Amino acid sequence: MQFFIDTANLAEIQEANDLGVLDGVTTNPSLMAKEGISGHENILKHYRAICEIVDGPISAEVIATDFNGIVREGEELAEIHPNIVVKVPMVKDGIKAIRYFSEKGIRTNCTLIFSAGQALLAAKAGASYVSPFIGRLDDISVDGLELIRQIRLIFDNYGYKTEILAASVRHPMHIIKCAELGSDVMTGPLSAITALLKHPLTDIGLEKFLADYKKVNS
Numbered sequence: 001m002q003f004f005i006d007t008a009n010l011a012e013i014q015e016a017n018d019l020g021v022l023d024g025v026t027t028n029p030s031l032m033a034k035e036g037i038s039g040h041e042n043i044l045k046h047y048r049a050i051c052e053i054v055d056g057p058i059s060a061e062v063i064a065t066d067f068n069g070i071v072r073e074g075e076e077l078a079e080i081h082p083n084i085v086v087k088v089p090m091v092k093d094g095i096k097a098i099r100y101f102s103e104k105g106i107r108t109n110c111t112l113i114f115s116a117g118q119a120l121l122a123a124k125a126g127a128s129y130v131s132p133f134i135g136r137l138d139d140i141s142v143d144g145l146e147l148i149r150q151i152r153l154i155f156d157n158y159g160y161k162t163e164i165l166a167a168s169v170r171h172p173m174h175i176i177k178c179a180e181l182g183s184d185v186m187t188g189p190l191s192a193i194t195a196l197l198k199h200p201l202t203d204i205g206l207e208k209f210l211a212d213y214k215k216v217n218s
C-alpha cells in the first residue's frame with residue numbers, strides 16, 4: 001500500500017519524506033488555509049515547493065465546481081509539475097471534467113467520496129484515484145472501512161484501474177485495516193504514520209538490550 005501524507009505543511013512533508021516511506025502528498029483548500037497560504041500565485045508556489053520535496057503524486061485541488069472552471073484550473077495546476085494530480089470534487093461537472101482530463105492524459109483524484117456509487121461513477125469517468133473519506137464517515141457512525149471493502153470488490157469485479165486512495169485517515173488502525181482490505185493508497189496525517197512505529201514491548205526490549213550490553217561493556 002502506498003503512503004501519502006495529507007497536509008500542506010512543508011516541515012511535516014519533509015519529515016515524512018525523510019523517513020523514506022512516503023509515496024505522495026494530498027492537500028485540500030482547508031489544509032492550504034491552515035498553513036496560511038492564500039492568493040493564486042502563492043498557492044501555485046506552494047505546490048511547486050511540495051513537488052521539490054516529494055517525488056511522487058501530489059494532489060492539488062480545484063476550487064471551481066463548474067466544468068469550464070474545473071478544466072481551466074486543473075490545466076493550470078497540471079502545468080506546475082508532471083507529478084501534479086488534479087483533485088476534483090464529486091459533483092456532476094466534476095465527473096465530466098474527469099472524463100475530459102482522462103482523455104488529455106491528466107491524472108485526477110476524485111475527492112469527497114462517501115458512497116460506492118460515487119466511486120463507481122468516478123472510475124467509469126476515468127479517475128486515476130478515488131478518495132473515500134473514511135474518518136468523516138466514522139464521525140457520523142457510518143463504517144468508513146466498509147466503504148473501502150465495497151469499492152475494492154467493485155473495482156476488482158470489473159478490473160477498473162482507478163486506485164482507491166483511503167482518505168480522512170485518523171489513526172494507525174485505519175492504516176492497518178486499509179492495508180488488510182487492499183486499499184491501493186492511504187493518505188493521513190504524520191501522527192498516524194509515525195504512530196505505526198510504536199509498541200511498548202519494542203521500547204522495553206530495546207531498553208533491556210542496551211542495559212545488558214552496558215553491563216558487560218563499561
Ligand code: E4P
Pocket residue numbers: 006026027028111131133135136167168169187
Ligand atoms: C483527502 O484527500 C482529504 O484531504 C482529507 O483526507 C480529509 O481528511 P479530514 O477528514 O481529516 O479533513
